[in-house]
Amino acid sequence: MxxxxxxxxxxxxxxxxxxxxxxxxxxxxxxxxxxxxxxxxxxxxxxxxxxxxxxxxxxxxxxxxxxxxxxxxxxxxxxxxxxxxxxxxxxxxxxxxxxxxxxxxxxxxxxxxxxxxxxxxxxxxxxxxxxxGLQNSRSGSVLYMIWKKPWMAAGRDTYVHHFLEHLGYRNVVQAARYPELSESDIADLSPDHILLSSEPYPFQEGDREALQAVFPTSSIELVDGEPYSWYGSRLLRVDP
Incomplete structure (x- = not known):
């Protein structure tokens, strides 16, 4: 602490x-x-x-x-x-x-x-x-992406993981920290939602469209990474 x-x-x-x-x-x-x-x-x-x-x-x-x-x-x-x-x-x-x-x-x-x-x-x-007020406001399985080339996602033992689960999501990544993933790994995880964070990698609309073409059954969204990963007073100013 x-x-x-x-x-x-x-x-x-x-x-x-x-x-x-x-x-x-x-x-x-x-x-x-x-x-x-x-x-x-x-x-x-x-x-x-x-x-x-x-x-x-x-x-x-x-x-x-x-x-x-x-x-x-x-x-x-x-x-x-x-x-x-x-x-x-x-x-x-x-x-x-x-x-x-x-x-x-x-x-x-x-x-x-x-x-x-x-x-x-x-x-x-x-x-x-x-x-x-935010607890259990979301539902479904989720993959929270933080990096591209290689793909990396937030796993267990991270603040992001606990925040996602507080919101009501089920994080499909069970590995610790921030594991690298292949496209076949993502397909096997089959998340309902894929969240593309604005940080540390600045995902853009083109990234979202490219992933949506590969994973058409997942809801893919660009999100502001700050409310998901900034512990402190940031959450008082922004919503996830």
């Missing part, structure tokens, strides 16, 4: 290396002084924050100039070598989230770390209400 680190409490200068957490921290009122180029929400506030690189390639000299007293990262989204290097110089708080309840718990933990308990509690309460 998250690990305890020694920090100056409360931290005054926070760098976030995780797009969904950047938005959450800003929504809680935390002073975020650095972000990755993928941290684009909320647009009216995030775009004015200095960029410290990508999620897997940090600009260490920029981070040093910003003099953070807390850096927030994520095990899946950030690269181990970069996090290890940062941990040698700064307090780094890491999350590891694969389930809905872990995302909710993370909000409370970060709110405590940043001294924003009231703000965090409010966001968590709103998210629980939103999730309750």
């Amino acid at each position: 998250g690990r305890s680190v020694e920090i100056n409490f409360p931290p005054r200068r926070v760098i976030s290396l995780v797009p969904s957490i950047t938005e959450l921290l800003i929504d809680m009122g935390v002073d975020v002084v650095g972000r990755t180029k993928f941290c684009i929400h909320p647009e009216d506030k995030a775009t004015s924050i200095p960029i410290v690189g990508g999620t897997k390639n940090f600009r260490f000299e920029v981070i040093d100039d910003l003099k953070p007293d807390l850096i927030v990262g994520n095990k899946e989204e950030n690269y181990k070598e970069g996090i290890t290097r940062l941990s040698e110089r700064y307090p780094v708080w890491m999350s590891d989230i694969t389930q809905l309840n872990e995302g909710l718990e993370m909000i409370g933990m970060l709110a405590e770390v940043t001294n924003m308990e009231a703000e965090g509690d409010l966001i968590r309460t709103q998210l629980v209400a939103k999730l309750n």
Whole structure:
């Protein structure tokens, strides 16, 4: 989930290396002084924050100039070598989230770390209400695609998997993490629905049409990947 680190409490200068957490921290009122180029929400506030690189390639000299007293990262989204290097110089708080309840718990933990308990509690309460409204709102078997060449899909032990099942879908991929699939694999899985995510691979209408020709019995749809994979406050702004 998250690990305890020694920090100056409360931290005054926070760098976030995780797009969904950047938005959450800003929504809680935390002073975020650095972000990755993928941290684009909320647009009216995030775009004015200095960029410290990508999620897997940090600009260490920029981070040093910003003099953070807390850096927030994520095990899946950030690269181990970069996090290890940062941990040698700064307090780094890491999350590891694969389930809905872990995302909710993370909000409370970060709110405590940043001294924003009231703000965090409010966001968590709103998210629980939103999730309750979405529960079992969908049905049928589903294949959630995240990459092309090779085809890759969200399997078990992922936040996407648990969100899909919360919605009422049955994920046809039983392998862990993000397995590669062939077209024959997809045919054997025979999903009622194929969802083509906008991230990390930006599927387009042409991709949807090409797959529809190969799998005419499946309902194939382009979807915004953010509500399916961004734990934090993003779900309060967008619907799956």
